[in-house]
Amino acid sequence: MEPLPLGRAGQSVALTLSILPLTCCVVNTFSIKFPRNQLDAGRARNLSPVANHFHNPFPHYNKHVGSVTKYSNPQRGFKTMENNTATPLDALIVGGGFAGTAAGVTLARAQRRVAIVDSGKPRNRFSAHAHGIMGRDGVNPMELLDQGRSEFASFGGEVIPGEVTALDKVGSANSAWKATTTDGQELLARQVLVATGITDELPDVPGLTELWGSRVFHCPYCHGYEVRGRDLAVIGGKNPGFTMHMVHLMRKWTDRVTFFTNGLSLDEADRALFEKRGVVLMDAPVSGVQPDPASGTGVLVSTSDPSSSDGSASTTRAFEACFTGPDFHPNDQLLLAAGCESENGWVVRQPRGQTSVAGLWTAGNVTSSPDQVSQAMGAGVATAIAIDQALLDEELQQVREQAHE
Numbered sequence: 001m002e003p004l005p006l007g008r009a010g011q012s013v014a015l016t017l018s019i020l021p022l023t024c025c026v027v028n029t030f031s032i033k034f035p036r037n038q039l040d041a042g043r044a045r046n047l048s049p050v051a052n053h054f055h056n057p058f059p060h061y062n063k064h065v066g067s068v069t070k071y072s073n074p075q076r077g078f079k080t081m082e083n084n085t086a087t088p089l090d091a092l093i094v095g096g097g098f099a100g101t102a103a104g105v106t107l108a109r110a111q112r113r114v115a116i117v118d119s120g121k122p123r124n125r126f127s128a129h130a131h132g133i134m135g136r137d138g139v140n141p142m143e144l145l146d147q148g149r150s151e152f153a154s155f156g157g158e159v160i161p162g163e164v165t166a167l168d169k170v171g172s173a174n175s176a177w178k179a180t181t182t183d184g185q186e187l188l189a190r191q192v193l194v195a196t197g198i199t200d201e202l203p204d205v206p207g208l209t210e211l212w213g214s215r216v217f218h219c220p221y222c223h224g225y226e227v228r229g230r231d232l233a234v235i236g237g238k239n240p241g242f243t244m245h246m247v248h249l250m251r252k253w254t255d256r257v258t259f260f261t262n263g264l265s266l267d268e269a270d271r272a273l274f275e276k277r278g279v280v281l282m283d284a285p286v287s288g289v290q291p292d293p294a295s296g297t298g299v300l301v302s303t304s305d306p307s308s309s310d311g312s313a314s315t316t317r318a319f320e321a322c323f324t325g326p327d328f329h330p331n332d333q334l335l336l337a338a339g340c341e342s343e344n345g346w347v348v349r350q351p352r353g354q355t356s357v358a359g360l361w362t363a364g365n366v367t368s369s370p371d372q373v374s375q376a377m378g379a380g381v382a383t384a385i386a387i388d389q390a391l392l393d394e395e396l397q398q399v400r401e402q403a404h405e
Contacts, residue, residue, distance in 0.1 A: 088176040089113055091387050092189030094164050094334060097122040098141075098373050099364025100195035101148040102380035103387075108155035110388045115158030116149070117181070123197050123365065124373070126213025131222050133374050141373060167192060167338050167360070177359060190394070191359050191387050194335055195380060198365040200326035203237030203262060206288040208324065215291055215299050216322045220246060222372055223323075224253040230320035231256045233301050235286055236264040243325030244270065250323065251277055258319070260301065262286045284315070292318050328369040335360065353383030361387055 091107055093100045096118025107114040122145060124130065130141040149159055166180040176188045200218070202208050208216055216235075217223040232254050236243050244266075247259045258280040266274075266281070274281055284303035292298030299322040304314050332340075335347045341356040342348060348356060349367040363383040364376040371379060 088188035091191040093193040095195035099376040099380035102377040103384035106384035108157040117160035196331035227321035233319040235324040237262040352386040
């Protein structure tokens with residue numbers, strides 16, 4: 001057997017491709033229905049992401065990696081299957097948010113041929129500040145992600161704008177994976193890391209998506225400290241368990257919490273516990289939210305009066321901050337279609353990031369909804385190290401086999 005080919009300047013490559021909005025915070029206002037694969041067709045989801053308006057998340061593409069055409073250079077390992085002669089990438093990372101980018105940096109520094117292909121819609125692109133990141137508290141998450149991509153490029157990594165529509169094994173169980181992109185390109189890789197994040201489905205309240213990430217939040221550990229001691233509203237309507245737990249959590253930061261149940265059902269024990277902790281309960285349906293012009297973070301919450309004859313009577317109250325509990329929908333279509341096992345609606349992730357399918361790995365929100373930026377980055381690094389070790393095991397096995405020929 002021939003020795004394993006190395007990449008440019010002795011490097012190996014991992015490729016990161018993305019299909020959907022990634023890493024931390026929110027998505028868009030259009031509705032998308034993603035039918036699951038045939039293994040899980042009953043889990044078709046109606047997703048309501050958040051408005052698509054943000055600055056270009058890839059300002060360094062032209063500076064560092066050039067055009068998509070450049071990535072098709074066979075010497076870089078991005079050759080289509082039409083010629084079927086390109087050396088497979090060492091790893092393909094699907095999703096270039098914080099988990100995927102951190103994994104890419106780690107693999108590039110490990111001398112692997114690595115690239116990131118990403119749709120450019122990270123989950124927290126609507127937030128101006130990220131918290132809980134040691135040494136970088138309050139940083140703009142998009143600026144931090146852009147810095148990570150610049151570092152990734154400096155270590156020889158590539159970023160490819162795009163989406164992946166399918167992952168398929170080519171040949172035997174130990175052969176490469178083929179990733180098919182929306183533009184029809186087919187890419188080969190020895191290992192695949194899927195870090196496609198999750199989509200947040202918000203309660204159906206007019207104005208909520210427009211304020212998502214700027215005046216409306218969902219993570220107490222991300223934004224609770226900044227609103228400590230303030231008059232706070234929590235709007236229900238989705239994800240009852242998460243939302244009610246969040247209400248109790250917010251009492252750690254402020255003693256002025258009003259919980260708009262907005263259709264969520266609370267039993268007598270729930271109500272008694274909230275009231276004992278000083279939470280004000282409001283059962284009137286929330287008819288809309290809008291920014292409070294008197295405050296940079298405040299929200300005006302309007303409720304309708306169900307007792308009025310036509311339901312048109314409403315009351316509006318100002319709050320200094322607002323939280324809500326979205327439904328979390330993992331962007332795991334590729335993993336499920338490839339046959340990965342799932343439990344309770346989530347793909348099963350082993351401690352080192354492995355899935356039930358050999359050669360497929362995950363990191364970040366796609367299999368762990370609570371992950372913040374720092375957690376997603378840590379998961380990406382840990383999984384990248386595991387991938388590099390798996391690649392090394394393959395290479396050592398090939399050397400052993402050569403020795404016995």
